[in-house]
Amino acid sequence: MIRGIIFDCFGVLYTGSLTLMASMAPDDRRQEIYDINLQKDYGYISYDEYLAKTAEVLGLQSGDIEKILREKHVRNKELVAYIKELRAKGEYKLGMLSNIGERTMQELFGEELHELFDTVVLSYQEGLAKPNPVIFTLMAERIGLRPEECVMIDDLADNCEGAEVAG
Structure with a gap:
């Protein structure tokens, strides 16, 4: 029985920007954008380092990258309203599992x-x-449920498959 719903941020609650950044890169440097993003996701580099490295690949300034990201992160208002309804009913435990950084998370959500x-x-x-199954198991533990009691809402099939492997 499903008792928990776990949401991704980008591509679900907000539009994503990784694909946009990669599409702006020269063909021979596109993989660098994905690699830099992964380094940020794992916490190997800071958000400022992410901006600087991405800007270098794209031939822009860090501030330009920040501006592009802010403009491209559009909230899925209907889904957020639905999450608020679910929360008010109290029938499910709700979680967010994301590769988002602290600064971006605060800008998008704040105290909300x-x-x-x-x-x-x-x-x-x-x-x-994600898609490492260990992080899905960790999420389930933190929410106080077993992995098989949770459903993961994500825009990427690989991430959903990682959740499935976890339980």
Whole structure:
């Protein structure tokens, strides 16, 4: 029986920007964008380092990257309203599992994050990232459930498969 619903951030609660950043890179440097993003997700580099490295690949300034990201992160208002309804009913434990960084999370959610979710697990804090099944197991533990009692809402099939492997 499903007792917990876990949401991803980008591509679910907000539009994502990784694909946009990669599409802006020269063909021979596109993989660098994905690699830099992964380093950020795992917490190996800071958000400022992420901005600087991405800007270097794209031939832009860090501030330009920040501006592009802010403009491209559009909230899924209908889904957020639904999460608030679910929270008010209290029938499910709600969580967010994301590769989002602290600064971006604060800019997008602020204090509202804890009004929406019982538990938040962020990749960079754990040194793990989706689709690794271990991070899904960790999320389930933190929310107080077994993995098989949770459903993961994510826009990427690989991440959903990682959750499935976890239980």
